[in-house]
């Protein structure tokens with residue numbers, strides 16, 4: 227007898243959430259779009275033609291859905307995360323940096339039998355980082371370069387009165403640990419948070435953030451030194467149409483991460 231489909235609740239229909247919800251509607255065997263949470267219901271119904279399921283508050287997604295995917299602005303992270311975990315659901319965050327600031331949620335997941343699954347998102351190489359962590363990792367570092375428009379408005383940029391207009395050469399905005407960096411760039415460094423969680427943690431993972439007028443893509447390079455391997459990898463992400471901060475691959479990574487929850491064959495660590 228066929229197993230029942232797992233239902234997915236999607237919080238936020240921005241660049242990431244809309245793409246994931248559309249993929250679920252188009253059909254992923256074993257998964258179904260169960261509910262959505264949005265501010266503008268009419269816009270959502272237009273984006274998701276044929277979706278007749280409920281539109282609910284972010285807190286309510288976990289009442290009926292097996293998996294809750296968060297694609298909200300970072301400030302709303304806990305609104306959806308906490309109830310989904312209390313309801314024992316599988317929670318898939320995109321605003322991963324917020325996990326560092328709401329770390330108690332990991333213990334909460336353990337207590338409630340829930341799970342937090344962080345997709346690789348706009349990054350590369352978390353499979354190798356996780357494998358290396360089973361041995362000894364000496365160092366992990368990441369350099370992020372984005373077109374200035376993708377960094378405009380970040381709290382760090384605003385608080386330090388940094389002007390990104392008319393830059394003619396790369397400007398180093400931040401250098402330090404991932405834990406120190408994320409609060410200043412909550413919509414830019416989710417990848418760095420994910421890297422740190424896959425490897426040696428946010429205090430030991432080093433980070434540089436550059437506003438670079440010479441790049442058109444959101445570019446992340448990670449460098450890992452471990453007893454099992456040394457590797458350097460770079461990903462150059464096409465910014466999404468709706469949000470220049472977010473790489474187009476982010477939604478595709480979330481879709482792939484959902485698929486591996488139900489696929490009979492799973493490849494990769």
Ligand SMILES: NC(=O)C1=CN([C@@H]2O[C@H](COP(=O)(O)OP(=O)(O)OC[C@H]3O[C@@H](n4cnc5c(N)ncnc54)[C@H](OP(=O)(O)O)[C@@H]3O)[C@@H](O)[C@H]2O)C=CC1
Pocket residue numbers: 237238239240241242243263264265266284296297298299300302319320321322346347348349412413414416417420468469471472473476
């Ligand atoms: N993990 C990773 O690798 C990456 C993570 N990210 C992060 O993923 C998250 C989603 O990114 P992205 O899709 O680009 O973000 P967007 O800003 O495009 O989308 C956020 C959506 O949330 C909606 N929203 C706002 N308030 C509410 C509310 N109260 N209830 C329901 N929906 C609401 C917005 O609606 P409205 O349209 O009405 O404003 C918008 O559609 C962000 O935190 C981003 O930083 C981004 C890139 C990579």
Ligand SMILES: O=C([O-])CC(=O)C(=O)O
Pocket residue numbers: 348412413414415416417418444445463471472473474476
């Ligand atoms: O999309 C990207 O390149 C990375 C990003 O914004 C994030 O990690 O928040």
